[in-house]
Amino acid sequence: xxxxxxxxxxxxxxxxxxxxxxxxxxxxxxxxxxxxxxxxxxxxxxxxxxxxxxxxxxxxxxxxxxxxxxxxxxxxxxxxxxxxxxxxxxxxxxxxxxxxxxxxxxxxxxxxxxxxxxxxxxxxxxxxxxxxxxxxxxxxxxxxxxxxxxxxxxxxxxxxxxxxxxxxxxxxxxxxxxxxxxxxxxxxxxxxxxxxxxxxxxxxxxxxxxxxxxxxxxxxxxxxxxxxxxxxxxxxxxxxxxxxxxxxxxxxxxxxxxxxxxxxxxxxxxxxxxxxxxxxxxxxxxxxxxxxxxxxxxxxxxxxxxxxxxxxxxxxxxxxxxxxxxxxxxxxxxxxxxxxxxxxxxxxxxxxxxxxxxxxxxxxxxxxxxxxxxxxxxxxxxxxxxxxxxxxxxxxxxxxxxxxxxxxxxxxxxxxxxxxxxxxxxxxxxxxxxxxxxxxxxxxxxxxxxxx
Numbered sequence: 408x409x410x411x412x413x414x415x416x417x418x419x420x421x422x423x424x425x426x427x428x429x430x431x432x433x434x435x436x437x438x439x440x441x442x443x444x445x446x447x448x449x450x451x452x453x454x455x456x457x458x459x460x461x462x463x464x465x466x467x468x469x470x471x472x473x474x475x476x477x478x479x480x481x482x483x484x485x486x487x488x489x490x491x492x493x494x495x496x497x498x499x500x501x502x503x504x505x506x507x508x509x510x511x512x513x514x515x516x517x518x519x520x521x522x523x524x525x526x527x528x529x530x531x532x533x534x535x536x537x538x539x540x541x542x543x544x545x546x547x548x549x550x551x552x553x554x555x556x557x558x559x560x561x562x563x564x565x566x567x568x569x570x571x572x573x574x575x576x577x578x579x580x581x582x583x584x585x586x587x588x589x590x591x592x593x594x595x596x597x598x599x600x601x602x603x604x605x606x607x608x609x610x611x612x613x614x615x616x617x618x619x620x621x622x623x624x625x626x627x628x629x630x631x632x633x634x635x636x637x638x639x640x641x642x643x644x645x646x647x648x649x650x651x652x653x654x655x656x657x658x659x660x661x662x663x664x665x666x667x668x669x670x671x672x673x674x675x676x677x678x679x680x681x682x683x684x685x686x687x688x689x690x691x692x693x694x695x696x697x698x699x700x701x702x703x704x705x706x707x708x709x710x711x712x713x714x715x716x717x718x719x720x721x722x723x724x725x726x727x728x729x730x731x732x733x734x735x736x737x738x739x740x741x742x743x744x745x746x747x748x749x750x751x752x753x754x755x756x757x758x759x760x761x762x763x764x765x766x767x768x769x770x771x772x773x774x775x776x777x778x779x780x781x782x783x784x785x786x787x788x789x790x791x792x793x794x795x796x797x798x799x800x801x802x803x804x805x806x807x808x809x810x811x812x813x814x815x816x817x818x819x820x821x822x823x824x825x826x827x828x829x830x831x832x833x834x835x836x837x838x839x840x841x842x843x844x845x846x847x848x849x850x851x852x853x854x855x856x857x858x859x
Contacts, residue, residue, distance in 0.1 A: 435540050436573050436589045436663065437482045438631040440623050446536075447524075449488040449620040450480060451495050453509035463511055464501050467494035467523070470620075480619070488620075495522045495618055499607060510544065510614035519607035520548075522620055526600035532625030533560070534599045538632070539621075540589040541606070544614040547586055550574075553606040560598020567592055571632035572706075573664035585616060589663070591632045633664035634702055636671060639710040641687070641835045644724030646739065649713035649835075650677040655697070670701040675711035680720020682798030685712045685831045692831050712835035714798035718747060718859070721762045721797075763803060763857035765796025765836035778855055781840070788842040790827075791853045795837045799829070806856040809845050813852055819843050 440446050449470040457466050469490025479485045497503045497511050499519030506512050522539065537555060541548065550572075557565045569590035577584060590604075604620070623629075638652035654662045655672040665671065674697045675683040685694040687710040700707050715721035726745040729737030738744045744751050745768070747759040754771035761768045781790025797803050807824055808816040828840035845851045 434575070435480065435542070435587055435617075435619055436538075436632065437480055437484070438538055438621055440536060440538070440629050440631060441480075441482075441484045441621055447488045447492065447620075447622040447624075448480075448484060448486055449493040449522075449524075449622075450486040451618040453617075454495075454505055454511050454615075455509075456505060461504065462501060463497050463503050463505060465496055465498060467496055469494055491525070492527060493522065493524050493620060495520060497615075506614060510616045512612075512614040514612045517608050517610055518613065518615070520605070520615065522604040522618065524602050524604075524620065524622055526624065533594070533597070534602065534622055534624050535593070535595045535626060535628050536623035537592040537594060537602070537604070537621070538589065538619075539604050540587060540619040541615060542617040543586050543588070543608075544616060545584055545586070546609065546613050547574075547588055548606045548608050548613065550588065553590055553604065555592050555594075555602055555604050557594075557597075557599040557602035565594075565597055565599055565602075567594075571630060571664070572635050573632045574635055575663050576636075576638055587663075589632055591630070593628045593630075595628045633666045634704075635664060635706040636662075636673070636700065637706055637708040638673070639708065641710055641712050641833075642725075645726065646728045647724055648678060649681045649715075649724060650675055650683065650711055652676075652709060652711045665702045665707075667702055667704055670699055673698050673700060673709055673711075675713070677713050678720075680715060680717050680723075681713045682716050682800055683711065684714045684798060684835055684837065686710060687712065687833055692833060694831050712831060714796065714801070714835050714837070715762065716798050716801045718759060718762055718802075722758070725768060760857070761796075763796055765794050765834070778853070780853055781842075784842065786842075787844060788825075789845050789851060789853060790840060790842050791855065792838060792840045793855045794832075795829075795839050799837075802859045804858050805839070805841075806858065807841055807843055808854050808856060809843065810852045810854075811850065816854070819845075 441448055451468060451470050454463060454468050456463050467490060470488055470493055471486040497518055498521055500513045500516030502516055503511055503513040503518050511518065526534065553569065555567045559565045570593050571591040573589040575587050640648055640650055640652065642649055653674045653676050655674055656662055677683050683696050685692055686698050688698060698709060700709060722745050723739060726739040727735055728739050729735060743749055745758060748757050750757050751768055752771045756766055758768050766772055779792040781792060783789055791807060806818050808818050810816045823844045824841050826839060826841045830838045832838060843853065
């Protein structure tokens with residue numbers, strides 16, 4: 408073994424247990440209501456600053472700036488709304504600017520937006536159906552906080568979250584990637600005419616590339632979207648991803664939203680150097696590589712669990728990489744910070760130990776990495792339980808050692824130890840239980856050693 412590290416020690420005496428704390432992305436949904444007549448369609452396919460200004464702040468961006476005369480979607484449906492009827496304003500950051508390719512962006516401040524719809528005189532009655540879509544880069548705005556604000560027929564405010572949604576989900580986080588989010592409201596019977604759709608970025612550095620708004624008045628509601636399969640991955644690493652969740656579906660199948668009664672199979676695909684260890688779904692852990700998910704009346708969330716197989720893969724993911732734009736230092740390439748023998752958080756656990764036992768090298772949590780010692784069983788074996796932060800196929804060896812005086816330690820001999828359990832936890836780590844024959848008489852001490 409190239410490296411051994413002792414991290415945790417447990418104590419057992421005369422059978423008494425104790426604990427030592429130690430589909431393709433970037434495509435808008437083309438709703439059928441756009442072709443049915445009686446619908447307003449506003450398409451923001453590029454943004455511009457007002458004349459003589461540097462920043463795009465509180466300016467009413469009119470739709471259809473890119474393609475003359477008004478712009479059209481991928482199916483050839485023409486934008487039929489002008490800036491007199493619909494505008495998009497950036498209301499959050501006073502320093503929001505246009506990128507060279509025409510997106511609204513700010514790397515210093517948090518952008519926020521409102522899309523204002525003004526019902527035309529004689530516009531055909533109350534608004535019944537609203538669909539709003541955005542195209543952002545690398546990250547999305549706060550999906551749970553988008554709201555439609557209007558005034559009902561009784562004069563009271565109407566503030567609603569969307570009834571249905573759609574979302575492509577490439578899970579890469581690449582800055583230049585186009586992410587589409589779509590939302591639908593059923594306003595039937597509320598007497599709403601004019602309204603605003605309000606949303607905000609989760610922080611800085613979220614470009615808004617395009618947006619679309621469909622509004623139907625005086626016609627019955629038609630459902631165009633559905634529910635989301637929300638795909639999460641653990642552990643959350645600081646660079647890249649430990650893996651991704653893929654939907655197993657026929658080519659061309661709609662996977663951006665699902666309807667009640669539908670089911671879908673998902674697969675957890677690890678990145679190089681990582682291993683799939685299971686799922687968290689419905690508040691429970693399932694140890695499987697694929698999962699069947701059924702839909703009722705609502706979104707479903709699945710979380711794929713991954714564990715590292717080698718130190719370098721873990722190091723690459725958990726340590727910060729240099730980013731001159733954000734002023735972040737490069738910890739990943741600095742041996743005194745991210746090397747196996749370094750201890751950047753000063754908690755007494757070297758990075759290799761953090762890797763082996765599921766710790767965080769930036770958080771002084773070494774005291775939480777404890778071994779639970781179990782009492783003597785009927786076969787004369789003492790148990791010890793510890794947390795493993797790596798996958799079963801990792802380049803790792805676990806060694807349980809025994810001592811009677813805490814000074815002289817020996818490894819258990821072949822046949823003396825049996826791993827009796829390995830339970831995957833909600834964070835992707837595993838709790839490993841082993842039983843060791845230590846013989847009779849006196850107090851016995853056990854400890855767990857990890858090496859590779």
